[in-house]
Amino acid sequence: xxxxxxxxxxxxxxxxxxxxxxxxxxxxxxxxxxxxxxxxxxxxxxxxxxxxxxxxxxxxxxxxxxxxxxxxxxxxxxxxxxxxxxxxxxxxxxxxxxxxxxxxxxxxxxxxxxxxxxxxxxxxxxxxxxxxxxxxxxxxxxxxxxxxxxxxxxxxxxxxxxxxxxxxxxxxxxxxxxxxxxxxxxxxxxxxxxxxxxxxxxxxxxxxxxxxxxxxxxxxxxxxxxxxxxxxxxxxxxxxxxxxxxxxxxxxxxxxxxxxxxxxxxxxxxxxxxxxxxxxxxxxxxxxxxxxxxxxxxxxxxxxxxxxxxxxxxxxxxxxxxxxxxxxxxxxxxxxxxxxxxxxxxxxxxxxxxxxxxxxxxxxxxxxxxxxxxxxxxxxxxxxxxxxxxxxxxxxxxxx
Amino acid sequence: xxxxxxxxxxxxxxxxxxxxxxxxxxxxxxxxxxxxxxxxxxxxxxxxxxxxxxxxxxxxxxxxxxxxxxxxxxxxxxxxxxxxxxxxxxxxxxxxxxxxxxxxxxxxxxxxxxxxxxxxxxxxxxxxxxxxxxxxxxxxxxxxxxxxxxxxxxxxxxxxxxxxxxxxxxxxxxxxxxxxxxxxxxxxxxxxxxxxxxxxxxxxxxxxxxxxxxxxxxxxxxxxxxxxxxxxxxxxxxxxxxxxxxxxxxxxxxxxxxxxxxxxxxxxxxxxxxxxxxxxxxxxxxxxxxxxxxxxxxxxxxxxxxxxxxxxxxxxxxxxxxxxxxxxxxxxxxxxxxxxxxxxxxxxxxxxxxxxxxxxxxxxxxxxxxxxxxxxxxxxxxxxxxxxxxxxxxxxxxxxxxxxxxxxxxxxxxxxxxxxxxxxxxxxxxxxxxxxxxxxxxxxxxxxxxxxxxxxxxxxxxxxxxxxxxxxxxxxxxxxxxxxxxx
Numbered sequence: 106x107x108x109x110x111x112x113x114x115x116x117x118x119x120x121x122x123x124x125x126x127x128x129x130x131x132x133x134x135x136x137x138x139x140x141x142x143x144x145x146x147x148x149x150x151x152x153x154x155x156x157x158x159x160x161x162x163x164x165x166x167x168x169x170x171x172x173x174x175x176x177x178x179x180x181x182x183x184x185x186x187x188x189x190x191x192x193x194x195x196x197x198x199x200x201x202x203x204x205x206x207x208x209x210x211x212x213x214x215x216x217x218x219x220x221x222x223x224x225x226x227x228x229x230x231x232x233x234x235x236x237x238x239x240x241x242x243x244x245x246x247x248x249x250x251x252x253x254x255x256x257x258x259x260x261x262x263x264x265x266x267x268x269x270x271x272x273x274x275x276x277x278x279x280x281x282x283x284x285x286x287x288x289x290x291x292x293x294x295x296x297x298x299x300x301x302x303x304x305x306x307x308x309x310x311x312x313x314x315x316x317x318x319x320x321x322x323x324x325x326x327x328x329x330x331x332x333x334x335x336x337x338x339x340x341x342x343x344x345x346x347x348x349x350x351x352x353x354x355x356x357x358x359x360x361x362x363x364x365x366x367x368x369x370x371x372x373x374x375x376x377x378x379x380x381x382x383x384x385x386x387x388x389x390x391x392x393x394x395x396x397x398x399x400x401x402x403x404x405x406x407x408x409x410x411x412x413x414x415x416x417x418x419x420x421x422x423x424x425x426x427x428x429x430x431x432x433x434x435x436x437x438x439x440x441x442x443x444x445x446x447x448x449x450x451x452x453x454x455x456x457x458x459x460x461x462x463x464x465x466x467x468x469x470x471x472x473x474x475x476x477x478x479x480x481x482x483x484x485x486x487x488x489x490x491x492x493x494x495x496x497x498x499x500x501x502x503x504x505x
Numbered sequence: 506x507x508x509x510x511x512x513x514x515x516x517x518x519x520x521x522x523x524x525x526x527x528x529x530x531x532x533x534x535x536x537x538x539x540x541x542x543x544x545x546x547x548x549x550x551x552x553x554x555x556x557x558x559x560x561x562x563x564x565x566x567x568x569x570x571x572x573x574x575x576x577x578x579x580x581x582x583x584x585x586x587x588x589x590x591x592x593x594x595x596x597x598x599x600x601x602x603x604x605x606x607x608x609x610x611x612x613x614x615x616x617x618x619x620x621x622x623x624x625x626x627x628x629x630x631x632x633x634x635x636x637x638x639x640x641x642x643x644x645x646x647x648x649x650x651x652x653x654x655x656x657x658x659x660x661x662x663x664x665x666x667x668x669x670x671x672x673x674x675x676x677x678x679x680x681x682x683x684x685x686x687x688x689x690x691x692x693x694x695x696x697x698x699x700x701x702x703x704x705x706x707x708x709x710x711x712x713x714x715x716x717x718x719x720x721x722x723x724x725x726x727x728x729x730x731x732x733x734x735x736x737x738x739x740x741x742x743x744x745x746x747x748x749x750x751x752x753x754x755x756x757x758x759x760x761x762x763x764x765x766x767x768x769x770x771x772x773x774x775x776x777x778x779x780x781x782x783x784x785x786x787x788x789x790x791x792x793x794x795x796x797x798x799x800x801x802x803x804x805x806x807x808x809x810x811x812x813x814x815x816x817x818x819x820x821x822x823x824x825x826x827x828x829x830x831x832x833x834x835x836x837x838x839x840x841x842x843x844x845x846x847x848x849x850x851x852x853x854x855x856x857x858x859x860x861x862x863x864x865x866x867x868x869x870x871x872x873x874x875x876x877x878x879x880x881x882x883x884x885x886x887x888x889x890x891x892x893x894x895x896x897x898x899x900x901x902x903x904x905x906x907x908x909x910x911x912x913x914x915x916x917x918x919x920x921x922x923x924x925x926x927x928x929x930x931x932x933x934x935x936x937x938x939x940x941x942x943x944x945x946x947x948x949x950x951x952x953x954x955x956x957x958x959x960x961x962x963x964x965x966x967x968x969x970x971x972x973x974x975x976x977x978x979x980x981x982x983x984x985x986x987x988x989x990x991x992x
Contacts (some may be wrong), residue, residue, distance in 0.1 A: 150891050150892075151891060151892050152892065195937055199791055336709060362733065378823075380822060390581065401766075407768070407769055407859065407881070408769065409767055409768055409859075410766035410767055411767055411820070411856075411857050411883075412767075412855075414822075414853070414855065414887050414894070414895075414896055417887075417893050417894035417895065418893045434894075434895070436893070436894055436895045436896050437885060437887075437934065438896075438934050439895050439896065439897045439934040439935050451936065463895075463934070463935050463936070463982055465891060465893050465895065465988040466891070466892075482891070483893060484846065484935070486842065486845075486846075486935075486936045486937065487845055488846050491891060
């Protein structure tokens with residue numbers, strides 16, 4: 106029997122196919138109301154962004170499938186507030202997509218998303234006066250892909266996005282007058298002459314007058330970093346066709362990016378060939394590569410050492426005190442892991458509170474008070490979106 | 506070590522993992538030896554293939570140059586060229602373990618010109634078929650090195666022959682002239698043909714009985730290479746024997762490996778003497794001129810499986826293209842609860858063996874199969890869930906994996922044909938599974954295990970092709986092409 110929609114009299118609903126404003130309840134098999142506002146926290150799916158709001162607050166920007174909308178979930182202590190950035194839950198009523206990223210600075214939230222119904226790139230801004238939204242028309246006629254990142258570059262909202270179909274990389278910058286300019290990042294071919302393209306993840310970081318993008322290049326299986334100050338400098342840092350370190354592996358899917366205290370580049374990435382999470386520090390043309398986790402664990406009953414799938418999702422931040430923190434996905438146990446740089450420079454794994462729930466997609470946020478926020482998604486067993494969960498970690502108090 | 510010397514090592518070690526080949530630092534202890542665990546075999550028909558290969562290598566037709574032969578002070582047989590052809594060839598093993606090669610030599614009737622003071626005249630040489638025989642041996646020299654050596658000079662015996670001196674040329678030159686001519690012609694044919702035959706025989710025999718199969722090497726990349734040590738055994742001058750059905754050379758095989766952390770520390774299985782069945786298995790069909798066989802006893806195979814396990818070579822992940830093997834509905838067929846979460850995309854898998862495997866050779870369709878029984882094994886299957894690769898299924902228990910070793914053109918491949926389960930448990934770190942369809946589990950595991958272990962073995966260029974396999978008692982019989990390049 107074809108279940109064309111979420112609910113039928115003789116059938117159970119299917120996740121993702123319920124009408125807007127409802128979600129598929131696994132227990133009853135019925136589409137149940139998910140009311141916007143009224144304290145209900147929408148469930149999310151796909152990538153999401155974690156942004157800092159105030160000294161201790163944070164916001165999660167992601168796609169709520171039940172609402173077919175991009176939402177901002179603001180949390181501060183026990184308080185939670187949901188606002189609707191784009192999609193059917195907003196006034197325009199047009200579904201948003203799950204390609205979304207966000208950045209916040211000085212109380213202003215900047216959001217980029219792709220509206221897949223017409224393959225358009227959008228920018229939203231929430232400040233003290235509320236939300237404003239606009240289409241990044243300068244990107245047209247190119248169609249945005251699913252990988253995008255937004256940061257402030259020289260104080261201007263800047264969106265990096267791949268191009269649907271060919272994986273080319275473009276950077277759109279919003280000028281003070283509100284106009285957008287777009288340039289294509291010149292990606293060099295790999296050693297076999299194949300045209301490079303963006304795959305896997307795309308992340309961005311800015312420092313002073315430069316912006317750095319990191320992404321996985323599927324043709325060479327490489328972690329590629331592109332930095333623009335006066336002009337673009339693109340390097341294959343790690344991977345099969347790399348010109349950097351650890352040549353011969355499939356690396357960078359996924360990856361995350363930050364800066365160390367000396368403005369050096371720090372990239373956390375998955376070495377897929379070696380099944381490991383690694384940390385690459387690059388400064389002044391020299392790079393060092395460190396193992397963070399290879400997933401090794403001892404089987405209690407036999408003593409044999411096996412290795413969990415690790416690093417299928419990754420994030421990295423620099424804390425207020427300069428220490429690095431890396432969070433990654435333990436895919437074998439469906440748990441998130443966290444390591445924080447100790448004073449000697451070593452990364453030490455942090456014991457997280459036990460949970461019976463699956464944990465997916467760790468994201469990190471460095472609070473200005475020195476604390477660390479780790480968030481993750483807890484998938485609904487029936488596939489009806491994921492609940493957001495988090496812990497706050499401090500050097501003295503640990504994770505709580 | 507040349508190409509052929511890697512045969513024994515690679516045919517065993519490369520079944521699951523190849524890598525660099527390095528000399529062993531020290532001999533393996535006697536406790537690790539499987540006595541006569543490997544046999545190099547040439548069946549009676551393969552022996553005749555060796556003989557045929559020698560004939561092909563030498564060439565069927567030859568033009569033997571005959572130098573002028575002075576006859577007395579005034580006459581001489583003029584220089585000439587005699588066409589010679591090599592006919593049927595045979596190879597047998599004598600009671601003293603010598604390899605006796607015989608070839609029929611045919612010389613066409615040939616006219617000879619006798620030049621003297623007067624007008625030239627001619628005689629006609631009509632030899633009957635000749636038989637060229639030579640004896641070689643495969644053994645050790647005084648320094649212990651293995652070699653194929655010539656036991657004694659080759660002999661060419663002609664049957665009845667005639668030298669028709671119609672015009673009486675030779676008779677006029679004296680009573681010894683005819684005998685001198687006969688000896689001169691025979692020596693010319695023998696000298697040319699015998700030399701070529703002996704050289705070819707040594708080349709072919711050195712290929713099918715390669716001295717450099719005696720190795721002491723470590724095979725495999727990384728910190729856990731498998732140590733392999735082989736040694737031909739027997740009296741120095743008789744390293745081969747014949748039982749009426751086949752020639753065999755016995756080889757002691759020793760294997761060992763440092764323990765990888767992913768496996769338990771287990772003692773190697775017992776390794777007793779192996780009795781090779783008296784009759785060789787039925788040979789595969791094929792047009793090969795030359796074949797040879799390697800037979801590996803069940804106990805030696807068991808030791809090898811133990812070493813592969815101990816070296817961690819069974820702890821493997823990554824299965825490129827697994828999603829294509831599985832098909833789009835794999836999760837729904839096994840565990841609907843998982844199917845609700847899994848998205849289309851790359852599927853990965855990882856295999857963890859538990860205890861050491863039990864390896865048996867079983868009969869299969871058109872050849873033998875290797876049956877690996879792996880206790881306490883675990884398979885993890887990871888798939889995209891909400892855009893993140895997560896382990897969605899864990900299957901734990903005893904697995905029985907049936908694999909075929911095949912020749913594909915010049916390459917060797919290993920193919921997993923079936924996976925059966927024994928008391929396995931299936932769970933997911935992501936979701937409570939509820940009902941699992943047991944009938945769907947075996948095909949799923951077969952696709953996953955095949956995705957991890959199937960593949961073309963990384964053998965050196967010029968490696969002998971695998972012609973076929975068979976079960977020989979509890980051992981594995983491998984037919985190989987002869988490794989002799991056709992001229």
